[in-house]
Each structure stands twice: as C-alpha cells, then as structure tokens.
Amino acid sequence: MEIVTILLWMLAALLVIAGIAGLVLPAIPGAAVIFAGLVLAAWIEDFAYAGAGIFSILAALVILTYVVDFAASVLGAKYFGASRRAMAGAMLGAILGIFFGLPGLLLGPFAGAAIGEFSEQRHLGAAGRAGLGATLGLALGVAVKLALAFAMLAVFAAARFMM
Numbered sequence: 001m002e003i004v005t006i007l008l009w010m011l012a013a014l015l016v017i018a019g020i021a022g023l024v025l026p027a028i029p030g031a032a033v034i035f036a037g038l039v040l041a042a043w044i045e046d047f048a049y050a051g052a053g054i055f056s057i058l059a060a061l062v063i064l065t066y067v068v069d070f071a072a073s074v075l076g077a078k079y080f081g082a083s084r085r086a087m088a089g090a091m092l093g094a095i096l097g098i099f100f101g102l103p104g105l106l107l108g109p110f111a112g113a114a115i116g117e118f119s120e121q122r123h124l125g126a127a128g129r130a131g132l133g134a135t136l137g138l139a140l141g142v143a144v145k146l147a148l149a150f151a152m153l154a155v156f157a158a159a160r161f162m163m
Helices: 003-024 030-044 052-079 084-121 124-161
Strands: none
Touching (some): 003 030, 030 052, 052 084, 084 124
16 A cells, blocks of 8 residues: 555544544534545545445435534423523524533533523523523434444445445
C-alpha cells in the first residue's frame, strides 16, 4: 500500500472518529462527518463494496440523526407538560450551551426550558419539570444518535466485509 493510500485511510478513520464526537458535541455536524469518512473509505477502493444502495441507506440514517437532534429536547420538554415558550427556551438553551462546553450542553436545555416555562406560568415546579424533560430528551437524543451512527458503521462494514 502506498503512502497516499495509507494517509487517505487515516483521514477516513479520523473523519469517522470526529463525527462520533460531533454527535455529542454539537459544534461538529457528526452524522455528516461520519458519512464523509465512509464515502472517502469507499472512494479509496473505487466503490467496489459500497455503492448507491448502501449510500442511500447511510444518507437516510444521516437525515434521521438530524431529525432526532432537532426534536429530542423539545419533545422531552413537551412530554413533561412544557409550554411552547419552554420548548423554544430548550432549543435556545441547547444552542447557547454549545459555547460553554459539556456543562453548557447539559445545563443549557434545562435552563432554557425552565426560564421559558417560568416566564409563562411563574411556577417554579412547572419550570423545573420542563427543564428536566428537556434534559432527559437531550440525553435520549444523544443515545439515539449514537445508535444511528453505529448502525451506519454496521451497514458500511456489512457491505465491505460480508458481501
């Protein structure tokens, strides 16, 4: 194997690893980066093992990760009876939380939903439930996104090594 091929394989692996990290750290578009790494890996082998069918499945999984990401904390807050203002606060808190690292990622949706709910109802208990729902929804969303990412890797590996 020549040095360029080795470097390309290393880049493909780094893209997949960075993409998995991006599923937890929203500053990186995780699923899209994983997809790019898998496309690069297939390209290195002239798409001998993974073609349009496999990449259609992978693209659908990528889209699904974004749907999950968008809906997770909002639906979690809604499940706990949060108002629209609390759900908007959860989304805003998730976005602002990015700038404060891991604590911000965990506390941002909680704080946003709680502030949004409190501004509407002026009831601390309802605000806390809305924040808890947003946080649980976000955690569940991350778990589902990671499962979808590993499903992407499994589909690619099955195409590469079993077909």
